[in-house]
Amino acid sequence: MKIIVPMAGRGSRLRPHSLTVPKPLIPVAGQPIVHRLVKDIVKVLDQPVTEIAFVLGDPAWFGEDVVSHLTELAESLGAKASIYRQDQPLGTGHAIMCAEPSLSGPAVIAYADTLIRASFNLDPEADAVIWTKEVENPEAYGVVKLNKDQNIIELVEKPETFVSNQAVIGIYYFKEVAELKAELQTVLDNNIIHGGEYQINDGIKAMMSKGKVFKTGTVDEWMDCGNKNITLETNAKMLDFIKADGIEQMISDSVILENSNIIEPCIIGENVKLKNTTIGPHVSIGNNCIIENCTIQNSLIQNHSTIANAQLNEAMIGNHVKYNGDFTKISIGDYTTME
Incomplete structure (x- = not known):
């Protein structure tokens, strides 16, 4: 099992704290956000993690000290660390493709701006799993649409009419991540852009159109670190959990x-x-x-x-x-x- 962690963003909503420290490295409850996220994923997966690939931004911002810390993190969990760079902010799909050499075999993709409490039960019948959290205001999120078999058949961004209350939280499992890589390469080759960026959703939707089975996984807690007030709420929740x-x-x-x-x-x-x-x-x-x-x-x-x-x-x-x-x-x- 591999873990792919795109974390090249500057975290502008968390300024001034993200002016000098990349947002994923800001400590919450005593450890950097990305450390807690990766450790929690490793803890709940039911198979060994052999590689953790981090996609970083500009070396002037994500310097050698960051690389050293992330390498130590991966090795402390018994995994190889792979470091990639996203030199332009071209979206989630582009960030994943920056780790192209690592995109093979089973993998979890997790964006490093949230913390979770969850049990990762990987459905053996699923080609992929998208983790979601039940929310009260689904119109503010990207949500999944399910069929009668509870398979995901569509991803809908900020629906104006009710689709479901299961919000996508930015953590995905692929039984064979090379299938996502192939679809995202098509997205890049054909310059399929939404909001000025290449999106992971376009690769996922292409997989769905070819009959790949997507299931939901639910988390007990989904804790954001988007701005100062929400980060403090997350810090309080994590302290309760740790105690x-x-x-x-x-x-x-x-x-x-x-x-x-x-x-x-x-x-x-x-x-x-x-x-x-x-x-x-x-x-x-x-x-x-x-x-x-x-x-x-x-x-x-x-x-x-x-x-x-x-x-x-x-x-x-x-x-x-x-x-x-x-x-x-x-x-x-x-x-x-x-x-």
């Missing part, structure tokens, strides 16, 4: 507490100092932070930041930040000083 699982250390042994309290669930990294402070619930703090005279809840703070005299709720703070102020719902990018 319930009980298999991941959440508070580093090196945390120093001086007249401070931690209200779980929280994740707090290494060499963090808390003085006269209450943290939690639902707070993630990276490594080497100093927090003094604060009350912080429902927030996400990255590494090497110093926070003082703050009452924070629904705050997202980047790396190497110095903050001393009165605002509560703040979003501060890396290397910012507010004193």
